[in-house]
Amino acid sequence: MIEVNQAIQLPIHETFQGTVQGEGFWTGTLVDFIRLAGCPVGCAWCDTGYSDGGKHLPRDLRSLQEVVQELQSPRTVISGGEPFMHRSLSDLVQAIFATGRLVNIETSGAFWQDMPLATWITLSPKQHINPSFPVQPEFWQRADEIKLIISTGEEVEFYQPYLNTLSHRPVFLQPEWSVRDRAIPLIVKLLQQYPNYRLSLQTHKYIGVA
Template identity: 65%
Template sequence: MLVSNLQVKLPIHETFQCTVQGEGYWTGALVDFIRLAGCPVGCPWCDTGYSNGGKGLPSVPQSIAQLLAQLQSPRVVITGGEPFIHQNLPELVLALLEADKQVSIETSGAYWQNVSPLAWITLSPKEHINPKYPVQEILWKRANEVKLVVSTGEELDFYSKYLVDNVNIPVYLQPEWGTRDRAIPIILELLKQHPSYRLSLQTHKFIGVQ
């Protein structure tokens, strides 16, 4: 049986506990968040502050043992930044599973490491924003859900080939927060063309929690 190394450290942007998942399949579920620091992709609308790579943002090394001591919810969401840039991510996932936690990982898909198959993977591709960071092919097969941030509707066209090839992956269309008044009607029209897809709203922002 594998045993995780609880002294391994990762750069932490922030953690927060006992909130709700606001997006995608697990919307409304009680969760803790572990936000790992750093992301090179540079989404201009990044609501975590990594549009410029995260210059000046907090990054505090914490051990896996320290992170485990903070946990309060049955599900833990590992997010960022981009979690898969961190070489110790598989160790963190293993430790969370050993602590009897359900694990979700949110990723752009630009990087991949071999994490436990028990981890739920939310793929939110950003290749259309920065073609230097294409989605790793394995993630189109490994992802448990795809979450597309929609501003113009052209995002769906960009990834249509991959979505057609992987029809069993649930797809959530999420309005980009800054243009949501324009994006929501676009998504409603897209749902008429793709009735198996779902609208994902950032519930946590509407109810005023992290």
């Protein structure tokens, strides 16, 4: 029996189990998702509804034990919203690791917390969208992968000074879903300029899973 602090409660947007990771390095792997509620960055195209901060979105306080007990897959993805804005994130990560599962966290990088090195961190920066929430410098070296959402193609140039400092970290270029027909050809051209980068498609949307 895994013991967790029953006093810890998490603001949950939604959870779902036994699905497929559709983006980035771990595309195609079986995962569970824990989406923590809330994000102040305000991306207009946010696919979980936080373009206005999510004032009217689901926000259920659930115990850490309850959330961990429903896990099924060998890998858990913690996303949001913005996971790193929650002080209880570290407790959640440690509790998942205690079950023998692997942990991924997806973040804009606007809020920093130190995490165990075994935690896979996907940095998807949004500083070009909202300069009020810049990427915290620690993330550029800590992230295991970088995922840039591409709508105009200018995003790569914006982050290039940071990307140039990285070594052996995969960089994924992912079309913004609502303009994907325009963005995919832009990404193909960018890959000719940056052949070490990779295309990431939101596979889960194409195959119709959560």
